[in-house]
Amino acid sequence: MKTKLILKKLEGIHNIESIMETLKISRYKAIYYIYRLRKQGYIKTKRLANNRRLYNISFENKLGGTSYYEIINKYSPIKITSQEIYKVYGKKPTLEETLVYAVKTQRLRIILASLALFKRIKDWSELYRLAKTNHIERQIGALYDLSKSIMRTRKMTKLFRHYALPKGNPSFNYVVPGLKSKDFQNIEKTWRIYLPFNKSDLENYK
Amino acid sequence: MISIEKQQGLLLAISKRLKKPVNVYAVGGTAMMFLGFKDATLDIDLVFENKESMEVFKEAIESLGYKAMDAAIVYGRKTNTPEMFTLGDERFDLFVKEVIDFIFSEEMQKRAKQTHQFEGNLILKVADPNDIILMKCATDRLKDLDDAKSIISNFKINWDLIYEEAQNQKKLGKIRALFELGYFLEKLENKYKIEIPKTIKDNLWNALEKEAKSKKKG
Numbered sequence: 493m494k495t496k497l498i499l500k501k502l503e504g505i506h507n508i509e510s511i512m513e514t515l516k517i518s519r520y521k522a523i524y525y526i527y528r529l530r531k532q533g534y535i536k537t538k539r540l541a542n543n544r545r546l547y548n549i550s551f552e553n554k555l556g557g558t559s560y561y562e563i564i565n566k567y568s569p570i571k572i573t574s575q576e577i578y579k580v581y582g583k584k585p586t587l588e589e590t591l592v593y594a595v596k597t598q599r600l601r602i603i604l605a606s607l608a609l610f611k612r613i614k615d616w617s618e619l620y621r622l623a624k625t626n627h628i629e630r631q632i633g634a635l636y637d638l639s640k641s642i643m644r645t646r647k648m649t650k651l652f653r654h655y656a657l658p659k660g661n662p663s664f665n666y667v668v669p670g671l672k673s674k675d676f677q678n679i680e681k682t683w684r685i686y687l688p689f690n691k692s693d694l695e696n697y698k
Numbered sequence: 699m700i701s702i703e704k705q706q707g708l709l710l711a712i713s714k715r716l717k718k719p720v721n722v723y724a725v726g727g728t729a730m731m732f733l734g735f736k737d738a739t740l741d742i743d744l745v746f747e748n749k750e751s752m753e754v755f756k757e758a759i760e761s762l763g764y765k766a767m768d769a770a771i772v773y774g775r776k777t778n779t780p781e782m783f784t785l786g787d788e789r790f791d792l793f794v795k796e797v798i799d800f801i802f803s804e805e806m807q808k809r810a811k812q813t814h815q816f817e818g819n820l821i822l823k824v825a826d827p828n829d830i831i832l833m834k835c836a837t838d839r840l841k842d843l844d845d846a847k848s849i850i851s852n853f854k855i856n857w858d859l860i861y862e863e864a865q866n867q868k869k870l871g872k873i874r875a876l877f878e879l880g881y882f883l884e885k886l887e888n889k890y891k892i893e894i895p896k897t898i899k900d901n902l903w904n905a906l907e908k909e910a911k912s913k914k915k916g
Binding site: 551554555556557575576577578579580581582583 | 702706709710713714732734811812813814815816817818
């Protein structure tokens with residue numbers, strides 16, 4: 493069977509049995525197909541606790557690079573998948589860049605998963621610079637305060653807070669258009685940002 | 699021919715030489731490679747949002763040794779031909795917004811969902827497969843029919859979207875777009891026996907007939 497055809501039939505997550513079943517082949521042949529796909533860069537393998545292997549088979553694996561979703565999934569208890577592909581080559585995206593990317597997507601689940609990154613943010617001046625460039629410094633500030641209220645985070649620098657807090661009386665902005673919080677209105681007032689989460693949404697972080 | 703791995707190396711090398719951040723859309727063989735429809739390509743077709751971005755990109759590829767070549771060799775006397783640069787058997791075709799008789803419209807830009815960032819400066823977005831068909835129909839070079847066939851056999855084409863975009867092109871002032879699409883689809887049908895939905899063909903020819911009649915009156 494041609495590699496392209498195998499790839500088309502097997503795209504997704506598999507173990508050896510599911511490959512055997514999908515292609516109606518023997519274990520020996522399934523191992524050989526995995527070998528062929530891996531050689532061409534289409535497979536990423538993950539070992540489970542019981543030493544069994546899970547194969548992520550996709551054309552995307554051949555492209556290499558790092559996606560922001562991979563970084564979020566590495567650090568967050570909430571795992572995400574997305575049809576949208578954003579890959580970075582030649583450098584590993586920083587956590588600060590990943591957080592800014594997540595907020596810019598304005599997608600609820602991606603932002604929810606990315607809150608875990610506040611546990612690891614170290615370069616607050618870089619985060620402020622990126623947030624300022626993308627006009628989302630207040631959103632980041634509000635999401636930080638929200639994260640701090642439900643989990644241990646790294647401490648935001650005074651300078652970040654000082655520069656990011658709203659000056660005067662700017663109009664309220666959204667993190668996710670149209671969504672407001674019932675439970676975090678005090679944070680919303682401080683940053684003049686509507687937060688898209690209620691306490692019940694954040695249970696995975698407890 | 700340039701493979702996926704080699705192309706990524708090349709784009710990284712270009713990114714390192716860019717003096718400013720550049721956003722660009724891949725519309726031809728490069729886009730097909732990112733989408734998994736092709737393993738290698740000869741020409742890298744890119745569409746820039748403005749002339750300034752293209753100049754920055756040109757400077758970077760020239761510093762890598764790419765030399766300008768005459769677009770007439772490949773595109774003949776067509777309008778809106780690209781600036782072409784070549785090194786060995788690889789070639790860059792650089793367009794600014796317009797690709798021969800088509801415009802890389804805002805709708806097409808929105809549909810380009812896949813993004814590939816090379817270091818900090820080069821952000822490459824991959825055109826939607828339906829739009830690649832339209833771009834293939836615009837460039838209409840020797841290999842373009844084969845490429846279109848490959849897309850059609852690997853992807854569920856949204857023919858309505860293709861027709862709507864051709865109509866949109868007409869609104870944007872590209873009146874030949876409908877004709878070029880009809881001609882290209884007919885060639886595809888004849889050469890590869892690809893079945894194009896009858897409603898699409900009927901709509902296309904009706905629109906063309908209407909266009910011709912209105913011209914006669916004028």
